[in-house]
Amino acid sequence: MNISSLRNQFPALDQHIGDYPLVYLDTAATSQKPRQVLDAMAHFLTTDNANVHRAAHTLSGRATASYEAVRDKLKAFVHAGRREEIIFTHGTTEAINLVANGLKHRLNSGDVILVDSAAHHANLVPWQQLAAQTGARVEAIPLTAELRLDTAAFEAQLEAGAALVALGHVSNVLGTVNDVNTLCAMARAKGALTLVDGAQAVAHQRVDVTDIGCDFYVFSGHKMYGPDGVGVLYGRYEVLDTLTPLLTGGEMIKTVSFTGTEFGELPNRLEAGTPPIVSxxxxxxxxxxxxxxxxxxxxxxxxxxxxxxxxxxxxxxxIRIHSPRDAAGAAPNSGAIAFNLGDEHHQDVGILLDQQGIAVRCGHHCAMPLMSLMGVKGCCRASIGLYTSPDDIDRFLAAVKEAAELLCP
Incomplete structure (x- = not known):
């Protein structure tokens, strides 16, 4: 693979921060975009810009065809069974909220929602809200001492009973990869619904939702070299079709009168309003x-x-590395590594790296429960993309060593 040729397709990488060439190690937060993506959006805006569905004019027809063609691409991309199982959202967060809202009628007081202890807040807070509204309760799936999901503890929790299981495919902080195929099979055998947050997985590995066997799988465009403002909810049709819509209004109706409304069929029923067409x-x-x-x-x-x-x-x-080493029998860590420099504040380390053109993420990474388990208030995270080069890594490591010599002599 020719990394130099590949990097040339990403114009944002060709810049300096002060006197230093940019080293972008924040792909887990948002990936850079290739010219192919930028050009496609510009072409649409300059030639086909119109709202989708229903209109009789040519521009709307072209816009609708292009928009719906992406649904077919996504069906193939994640190996869904039906195109109606692909729902466009504005991001992973909205997709999870759509599911949580849509399951209100299925959960009862005392039901248990199991959530991965390394989950992003977007895959925790909506379930807490759902629990508060239904009388259900949220339980954390423990991690082992090596910060990997504790399968034995999970099995015991399932034996005790669970209505829903929410997992991360890849941790946005640690880069650990969960065996979601096995975990979803365990949950399914006990009658629990499953949702997998794939925001950190889709850019780094092939995803086959049929093979995984989950009920829902969610991800965002801006994590996979696409634009922000768009996300995807895959749902197994039989379950997806039972969700109560999060948003109501235009696009998602069959008939409306002042005496009542009949909602349309999937996927429109869960895509109210003008969608993020350009994204x-x-x-x-x-x-x-x-x-x-x-x-x-x-x-x-x-x-x-x-x-x-x-x-x-x-x-x-x-350096204290928080991401566990690759374990025997486990998939190699993917995309990101978390660390602290001695007892120095993570933001101070990030600022020093930025002064040499190195972009990393510092903070709690929207995973405060995980930070608590790690015994820190925050940490630095370096994350890679397919455009990252060995030279990027070497420049980052040289800058870290300089920061260590300065802050921890």
Missing amino acids: VIGLGAAIDFINSLDRQAVLAHEHDLMARLRAGLEAVLQ
């Missing part, structure tokens, strides 16, 4: 971009980068 077009271009690559070569490249990154950080004595 959907950009997401379609991102899928085309990803599909054009040798996915195995990308996976191998990213695995090598993660190994180089970890080995370099381990060589800095003052």
